[in-house]
Amino acid sequence: MRPLSARSVVLSLLLGAHPPELPVSALVDAAELFEISESTLRVALTRMVANGDLERTEGSYRLSERLLERQRRQDVALDPAGAWDGTWEMVVVTSAGRSAADRAGLRTQLTDLRLAELREGVWLRPANLARSLPEWPDGLVSTFSSTPAADPRALAGQLWDLDGWNLTGRHLLDDIAAARSAAQRLAVAAAVVRHLREDPAPPAELLPAGWVADDLRISYAAYQRELIEQGMTLVISSTQANA
Numbered sequence: 024m025r026p027l028s029a030r031s032v033v034l035s036l037l038l039g040a041h042p043p044e045l046p047v048s049a050l051v052d053a054a055e056l057f058e059i060s061e062s063t064l065r066v067a068l069t070r071m072v073a074n075g076d077l078e079r080t081e082g083s084y085r086l087s088e089r090l091l092e093r094q095r096r097q098d099v100a101l102d103p104a105g106a107w108d109g110t111w112e113m114v115v116v117t118s119a120g121r122s123a124a125d126r127a128g129l130r131t132q133l134t135d136l137r138l139a140e141l142r143e144g145v146w147l148r149p150a151n152l153a154r155s156l157p158e159w160p161d162g163l164v165s166t167f168s169s170t171p172a173a174d175p176r177a178l179a180g181q182l183w184d185l186d187g188w189n190l191t192g193r194h195l196l197d198d199i200a201a202a203r204s205a206a207q208r209l210a211v212a213a214a215v216v217r218h219l220r221e222d223p224a225p226p227a228e229l230l231p232a233g234w235v236a237d238d239l240r241i242s243y244a245a246y247q248r249e250l251i252e253q254g255m256t257l258v259i260s261s262t263q264a265n266a
Contacts, residue, residue, distance in 0.1 A: 026206045027213060029059045029067035034076070035213050037086050038094050039247050044085035057206045096135065097216055099154070101240055103137070107151035107226035109175075113167040114156065116144040129163075137224055139182035148182070149175070151226040176229050183223040185231050191218060192235035199242050208246065215243045 027035065036053055037043045045053075047068075054064040068084060071077040077084045086094060114133060121129075130140075136156065138146040147169075156166055171178055179185065195215050202208045222236050 025210065026058065027210050029054065029063050030071060030076075031213060032057050032059060032209065033064070033067060033071065033084070034090070035209055035216075036250070037077075037084070038090070038097055038216075039250055042085070043091065043094055044080070044083050046083045048082075050084065057209055058204075097220065101216075101219060101243065103153065103222070103224040104151050104226065105153040107149055107228065109170060110150045111147050111169050111171060111175075112138065112150045112156065113145070113147040113169050114138055115146075115165045115167070116163070117165050118163045132157075137222075139223065141182060148223070149179070149226050149229065152224060179223075179225050179229040183225070185223070185225070185234075188218075188222065189231060189233065189235055192239050196235060196238060196242065199246075209250075212243060212246045212250075215239050219243070 032054060033050060036045060036050070050068070051061050051064060054061065068077065072079050072084075075087050076090055078087050116129065133140075133146050136154070137152060138148050140146050150168065159166075195211065195218060198211045198214070199208075202211045219236070219239060224236070
């Protein structure tokens with residue numbers, strides 16, 4: 024797995040921090056830990072502020088409002104599923120004649136909600152997530168609560184490549200065990216988060232045997248605790264050095 028860029032390191036650190044803000048000195052120390060020079064880091068920080076990824080405060084950087092939403096989605100991805108009563112969410116796109124950009128934006132939104140497209144314009148999933156669907160403009164979509172007559176396990180397999188997702192998750196668990204350097208561990212952790220964001224999160228009743236999502240979440244949570252402890256150490260050491 025390739026090392027992360029300076030931008031990816033900064034985002035990984037801040038997306039995992041609550042609140043998502045770190046002093047410049049701590050980011051410089053962290054960059055050195057992840058084999059990134061101070062000059063490279065400072066160039067990346069300047070570009071990230073210019074691109075709207077970060078906001079500069081007195082002596083620190085924090086996530087922009089846009090990336091705070093990404094952090095929220097990431098946090099949800101780490102533990103999305105809830106109880107299931109057997110019903111499904113269904114969203115049917117009813118409008119026509121929209122621009123390609125509008126269609127692509129709606130597809131992204133529906134995918135982020137962990138809905139899957141059964142056929143063109145028909146999206147659904149088990150209603151087991153701890154979130155509600157947004158209120159779309161009138162005439163854009165219609166939403167329904169339904170109970171499929173077909174076997175729900177077979178339907179879930181039709182909507183998602185569950186075995187493929189699980190296999191990639193197993194490879195990531197192997198990567199976690201094999202990673203040695205701080206840079207390697209951060210790169211694997213970032214890949215785990217990306218994979219968990221794509222977790223379809225079906226209810227337990229529909230999961231194939233040996234589902235690895237919980238193992239990935241446990242491994243990432245352990246790494247996040249380690250990273251937070253390192254971050255706190257960096258902040259404390261940087262404060263003492265500047266005193």
